[in-house]
Amino acid sequence: MSKIPLYRVRQIGLQFAVVNRANERVSPFFRRKDDAEDICQKRIEKVGTGLRRCLSCRAEFQSDGAHHRMCSYCRSRGAASVTPVSVVLNSGAQI
Numbered sequence: 101m102s103k104i105p106l107y108r109v110r111q112i113g114l115q116f117a118v119v120n121r122a123n124e125r126v127s128p129f130f131r132r133k134d135d136a137e138d139i140c141q142k143r144i145e146k147v148g149t150g151l152r153r154c155l156s157c158r159a160e161f162q163s164d165g166a167h168h169r170m171c172s173y174c175r176s177r178g179a180a181s182v183t184p185v186s187v188v189l190n191s192g193a194q195i
């Protein structure tokens with residue numbers, strides 16, 4: 101079993117770029133692999149393991165990046181309507 105990293109460097113033609121798990125390019129092209137690796141590392145450090153706590157229910161979920169701050173459940177039901185009751189229900193097993 102190989103775990104796919106959140107971001108990795110791919111050679112595309114004669115150049116290098118950082119791609120995400122979906123193989124979508126998330127950086128400009130670099131001529132030097134070192135430059136791409138550098139950006140790749142920064143990306144990974146920025147998002148940590150990719151796990152984030154939901155702003156609404158505090159559940160851990162896999163985040164796509166800085167813009168992604170709520171779990172898919174909360175996002176699908178709309179953040180504005182979240183009540184404190186759901187926080188209690190969802191975080192019962194956590195500290």
Ligand SMILES: [Zn+2]
Nearest residue numbers: 154157171174
């Ligand atoms: Zn949530």
